[in-house]
Amino acid sequence: xxxxxxxxxxxxxxxxSVGCFxxxxxNAQNAHRAAVAVLLAGWLAHGAAVALRSFAAGHLAVxxxxxxxxxxxxxxxxxYLIIQNRLRLRILGTFVAPLAAAFLxxxxxxxxxxxxASPLLKSVWVWIHISTLFxxxxxxxxAFAAAWLYLYQERNIKKKKRGAFSDRLPALERLDRVNHVCxxxxxxxxxxxxxxxxxxxxxxxxxxxxxxxKEIFASITWLIYAVLLHERLAVGWRGRKAAxxxxxxxxxxxxxxxxxxxxxxxxxxxxSSQ
Amino acid sequence: xxxxxxxxNHKTAPVEIRERIAQVCRMTASPLEHRPHCRxxxxxLFLSTCNRVEFLFTTRNGSEGVEEITGIMTGLVGLPRxxxxxxxxxxxxxEAVRHLFRVASSLDSMVVGEPQILGQIKExxxxxTHYRTVGVVLNRLLHKTFSxxxxxxxxxxxxxxxxxxxxxxxxxxxxxFGDLKGKxxxxxxxxxxxxxxxxxFRAQGVREMVVVNRTLERAxxxxxxxxAQTIPFTHFQDALVDVDIVLCSTAAAQPILHAxxxxxxxxxxxxxxxxxxxxxxxxxxxxxxxxxxxVYLYDIDDLxxxxxxxxxxxxxxxxxxxxxxxxxxxxxxxxxQTLDVVPTIIALRRKAxxxxxxxxxxxxxxxxGLGDKEKEAIGVLTxxxxxxxxxxxxxxxxxxxxxxxxNLYVSLTQQLFNLDREDAPASSLDCTDG
Numbered sequence: 001x002x003x004x005x006x007x008x009x010x011x012x013x014x015x016x017s018v019g020c021f022x023x024x025x026x027n028a029q030n031a032h033r034a035a036v037a038v039l040l041a042g043w044l045a046h047g048a049a050v051a052l053r054s055f056a057a058g059h060l061a062v063x064x065x066x067x068x069x070x071x072x073x074x075x076x077x078x079x080y081l082i083i084q085n086r087l088r089l090r091i092l093g094t095f096v097a098p099l100a101a102a103f104l105x106x107x108x109x110x111x112x113x114x115x116x117a118s119p120l121l122k123s124v125w126v127w128i129h130i131s132t133l134f135x136x137x138x139x140x141x142x143a144f145a146a147a148w149l150y151l152y153q154e155r156n157i158k159k160k161k162r163g164a165f166s167d168r169l170p171a172l173e174r175l176d177r178v179n180h181v182c183x184x185x186x187x188x189x190x191x192x193x194x195x196x197x198x199x200x201x202x203x204x205x206x207x208x209x210x211x212x213x214k215e216i217f218a219s220i221t222w223l224i225y226a227v228l229l230h231e232r233l234a235v236g237w238r239g240r241k242a243a244x245x246x247x248x249x250x251x252x253x254x255x256x257x258x259x260x261x262x263x264x265x266x267x268x269x270x271x272s273s274q
Numbered sequence: 275x276x277x278x279x280x281x282x283n284h285k286t287a288p289v290e291i292r293e294r295i296a297q298v299c300r301m302t303a304s305p306l307e308h309r310p311h312c313r314x315x316x317x318x319l320f321l322s323t324c325n326r327v328e329f330l331f332t333t334r335n336g337s338e339g340v341e342e343i344t345g346i347m348t349g350l351v352g353l354p355r356x357x358x359x360x361x362x363x364x365x366x367x368x369e370a371v372r373h374l375f376r377v378a379s380s381l382d383s384m385v386v387g388e389p390q391i392l393g394q395i396k397e398x399x400x401x402x403t404h405y406r407t408v409g410v411v412l413n414r415l416l417h418k419t420f421s422x423x424x425x426x427x428x429x430x431x432x433x434x435x436x437x438x439x440x441x442x443x444x445x446x447x448x449x450x451f452g453d454l455k456g457k458x459x460x461x462x463x464x465x466x467x468x469x470x471x472x473x474x475f476r477a478q479g480v481r482e483m484v485v486v487n488r489t490l491e492r493a494x495x496x497x498x499x500x501x502a503q504t505i506p507f508t509h510f511q512d513a514l515v516d517v518d519i520v521l522c523s524t525a526a527a528q529p530i531l532h533a534x535x536x537x538x539x540x541x542x543x544x545x546x547x548x549x550x551x552x553x554x555x556x557x558x559x560x561x562x563x564x565x566x567x568x569v570y571l572y573d574i575d576d577l578x579x580x581x582x583x584x585x586x587x588x589x590x591x592x593x594x595x596x597x598x599x600x601x602x603x604x605x606x607x608x609x610x611q612t613l614d615v616v617p618t619i620i621a622l623r624r625k626a627x628x629x630x631x632x633x634x635x636x637x638x639x640x641x642x643g644l645g646d647k648e649k650e651a652i653g654v655l656t657x658x659x660x661x662x663x664x665x666x667x668x669x670x671x672x673x674x675x676x677x678x679x680x681n682l683y684v685s686l687t688q689q690l691f692n693l694d695r696e697d698a699p700a701s702s703l704d705c706t707d708g
Contacts, residue, residue, distance in 0.1 A: 157449060158564070160576050162583060167434065171452030172547060236544030239568045 002056075005049035006070070010108060012042025013077070013101035020093040027168055032090050036081070039097060043077045046104070050074055062130050065261060066107035072134055072257075073103035079138040089170055089178060095145035125200035133193035137253055139186035140225070143179045144250035147243035150175040154240060176238055179246055187229050194218055217256040224249045275316075275613065276336055277411065279370035280343045280362060281328030282351075284384050287361040294351045296324045301350075305329075306405040308346050314338035317412040321377075321398040323391065325384050327351070330374060332411050340364055371415065371606050375599040378419045379426040380433070387432040387588045392423045411613070415606065422602045429598060432591040435584035440471035442580045443551045443572065444478055447519055450549050450570060455479035458517040461502070462510060462530075464492045465523030467553045472500055472521060484517060486510040488524070511535060515542050519549045522558035533562040540566060553577070608676060615675040618684050619668050621693040626660040 019035025022028055050071055053061040062068045080096040083089060154172055156163035163169075197218075202208035209215060228245045231237035237245075284292060305320050312318075319330040327350065333339030348358045365373045376382045380391050399416045402408045408416070427433060436442040444454075451457055459475050461468055464487045472483065483502035487493035493504045505513050511531065514520065524530065531550075540548065550571040552559045557573050564571040572580075634656055638649060667687065674683045687693070 153449070157446070157570055160572065160579065162580070166449070169449075171448060172450045174452045236541070238545040239547065241567065 002049045002052040005045045005052070006104070006108060009042040009046035009049060010101065010104045012038050012045065013073070013097060013104060016042060016093070017097040017101050020097050023090065024094045024165055024168060032093065035093060035097070036084060039077055039093070040081060043074065043081060046070075046074045046077070060127060060130055062134070065258075068107075068257075069103045070107040072137065073100040073107070075134045075138040076100045076103070076141055079135070079142055083142060083178065083182075087174070087178060087181070089146070089174065091149065091165075091168055091170060092142065092145055092178075095148070096142065099141065099145075123200060125196050125203070129193055129196040129200060131193075132189045132196065136186040136190035136193060137257060139182040139189070140246070140250050140253055143182035143186070143246045146175050146178040146182070147246040150179065150243045151240065154243075172239070176242065179242060180232065183225065183229055183232065183246070187225050190222060190225065194222060214256065214260045217252070217260050221249065221252040221256050224252050275332055275334055275411070277330070277332050277367050277370045277415070277610070278336065278339060278343075279328060279330050279365040279373055280340060280347065281321075281326060282347075282358075282361050282363070283326035283328070283382065285382075286363055291351065291353065291357070291361055292325070294353060295322070295327050298322050298327050298350050304401055304405065305346050305350055306402060306407050309405065309407045312339075312342045312346075315342055317409045318407040319398055319402045319412055319416070321395060323394050326377070326382075328377070330370065330412065330415075332409075336366065367610070368603060368607055371610075372599060372603045374415065374419055375422045375602060376596075378423040379595050379599060380423075381426075381592055381595055381599070385437055386592055387434075387437070389427075389433055392420070395419065395423075411610075414609070418602070418606055422599060425602075426595045426598055430591040430594045432588055432595055434591075435587055437581055437584050437588065439553070439574065439577045439581055440467060440474050442577045442584070443471050443521075443553075444474045446551075446570075446572060446577075446580070447475070447549055448478075450547050451518060453479070455481075457519060458482040458484065460484045460486060460510070460513065460517040460520045461496060461500075462486050462520055462522045462558065463524030463526075463554060464496050465553065468521040468523035469496065469499075471551065471553070472496075475519065476500060480519075484513060486513070511539065514539050514548065517548075518546070520551065522550060522552045523554045524558050525554070526558055527556060529560040530558050531563065532560045533566055536563055536569065537566060540569065551577070611680070612672065612675040614680060615671045615684055618687055618693065619671055622664060622667065622687065622691055625691060625693060626664055630656050630660055 016035045016039035019031045019038065023032035023035065050061055053067070057063075060071075062071045076096060077100045080093060080100075084093065149169055150172060152163065153166065153169045153175065156166055157172070169175075197215075198208040201210065201215075224245070228237075228242065228249060231245070232242055282291065282295060287295065301322075306318060309315065309318050314333050314335040315331045316334070317332045321328045321330070327347065329343045329347065331339060331343060344355070344359065344362065347362070348355045351358055373382070378392055378395050380387050380389065383391055395416075399408070402412070436445045447454060447457075454475065455478075457480055459472065459480050459482070461472055461483060464485070476483075481501075483497075483500045485493045485497045485500070485502045485504050486507055487496070487504075488507050490504070496502065497504045514536065522530075536548075545568045547568045547570065550559050550563065550569070552571060552573040555574065559571055559573075561571065561573075563569055634653060637652070638644065644652075671680075671683060671687060674680045
């Protein structure tokens with residue numbers, strides 16, 4: 001059942017991606033409307049699959065890399081759907097939907113065995129830690145996509161030429177605003193998530209800071225975003241510089257999120273490397 | 275029955291006639307009032323814009339119809355007949371349909387792709403329905419025209435990009451700011467082109483404007499037109515902190531704004547984007563300003579470059595539009611051809627029905643003892659006999675309607691059944707549609 005739902009969700013994300021690309025190439029509004037509907041259907045199926053698995057495992061199913069990827073894809077699509085609903089940034093789907101599809105497929109390639117229910121994972125702190133951090137990562141992923149779009153569009157305007165998809169791209173101020181909103185909502189979530197992690201670590205391992213590689217990288221990432229937020233709010237950084245920093249920040253997230261689990265051993269790889 | 279289109283436009287008429295055309299466009303009395311005096315013209319539609327005057331009409335007698343319409347046309351323009359005739363074009367049937375489709379899709383306009391023309395044709399059609407000068411054929415043709423124009427708009431990018439310098443500036447501003455409502459525009463200098471662009475910005479929802487000019491008188495005049503404030507010329511650099519779009523058109527011989535003057539002010543405006551449109555000659559703003567972050571500077575040549583690219587794009591899209599129009603014209607042509615056989619079919623049906631009614635009456639009067647049920651049964655019997663009998667000839671005629679030989683078969687049918695063609699009521703043509 002769960003597997004069936006996952007396959008269904010993956011198919012929906014693929015169809016949605018195709019719809020978004022048709023929109024990009026042909027400026028077909030209907031294609032995009034259909035794509036959003038399909039993505040929503042896929043998101044619901046995916047959500048059901050995640051819920052089933054979590055229920056069966058007794059804890060939130062993000063303990064292996066495939067599970068984490070799948071969960072991240074789910075949060076990403078959810079974030080996109082909310083932003084689409086609120087800010088009407090259609091072009092963003094062209095970037096987000098394939099990304100989510102890729103994540104989901106990556107997780108499907110290596111279907112993981114289930115981790116036996118561990119008392120370590122049952123705490124409410126783990127729930128807070130994981131859900132807030134994943135939501136923050138999804139928001140930063142959207143900001144990342146918006147930043148690339150911004151740089152492309154801004155370059156066209158500065159070079160005084162009309163780019164390929166120029167009339168489908170949102171205005172510079174809108175893209176910058178997406179970046180701003182994502183940062184403004186993502187940063188507190190990230191902070192809460194990290195604090196929950198440290199608090200729980202101090203409860204379990206008697207110390208909040210144990211020089212775990214993930215702890216180090218997460219702190220660096222947090223600092224990058226703190227700088228970006230400060231520059232934006234206090235100094236008034238906008239546009240190109242802010243876009244580059246959002247891209248840099250998300251690269252750091254990718255390292256923290258995936259790289260650390262692949263190359264280092266620590267508290268988090270305890271689960272994923274099995 | 276033939277469809278004709280007689281007219282003049284900006285391509286065929288020289289300036290002195292075009293001026294007259296423009297006057298025709300402002301006339302209040304409609305030439306459709308002449309319709310009752312025309313003997314040859316049946317349905318009629320009159321279209322006039324600043325760049326064209328056209329009559330669309332149907333007639334059974336082509337040469338006489340064209341004669342009557344040119345008479346009205348010379349009267350309208352108020353010039354000698356020979357002069358008008360020289361610049362007139364006359365299209366018949368397929369050509370007329372194609373021309374109308376082209377006009378409505380804005381392929382025949384001075385600025386290809388401009389959107390107003392469709393509204394003007396709709397207005398002309400409304401007027402014609404008001405005077406009741408359009409019937410089956412033109413009704414159908416005009417509705418088809420509207421749908422073709424809509425198809426061209428949605429399936430091609432013909433009207434997508436700005437082709438005037440001032441409007442190109444507005445489109446660029448939209449690319450930077452998105453919605454222009456709530457943005458502030460500064461008019462630096464009071465050139466004519468800047469004024470035009472300001473009007474465009476106002477139409478896009480910009481409500482707050484600031485006018486800066488060396489001569490106060492002109493500044494006040496402009497400020498009144500755009501409901502704007504005025505600022506002394508010496509203070510304009512500080513005012514840059516609060517505006518988003520600057521339209522420069524002063525007559526200054528040297529640049530009046532340099533990058534190093536703008537830089538600290540960008541910091542004070544927290545790097546919110548600032549868009550300079552420099553349409554002055556020589557330029558008012560130092561080109562280095564464009565290199566600053568979040569500052570965009572377009573001068574007149576840049577805008578002209580944008581317009582040229584857009585014009586080329588429109589020409590390319592116009593070819594796609596032409597293809598749509600050609601296929602639609604063919605389809606309309608097919609419908610038009612069936613029209614020629616329709617009156618004969620109606621006459622045939624009517625004759626049969628008349629015979630049936632007469633014979634039925636005779637029979638029933640000789641059989642007084644019949645009940646209602648029996649009477650009805652006889653009625654149904656006779657009806658189905660003529661229906662079945664006429665079925666094959668009618669199908670045959672409809673099939674022949676798209677062939678060149680149709681006239682032969684039409685006249686043969688008329689002779690065979692001794693039909694009087696003039697009897698056919700034109701108003702019921704639609705029932706055989708499709």
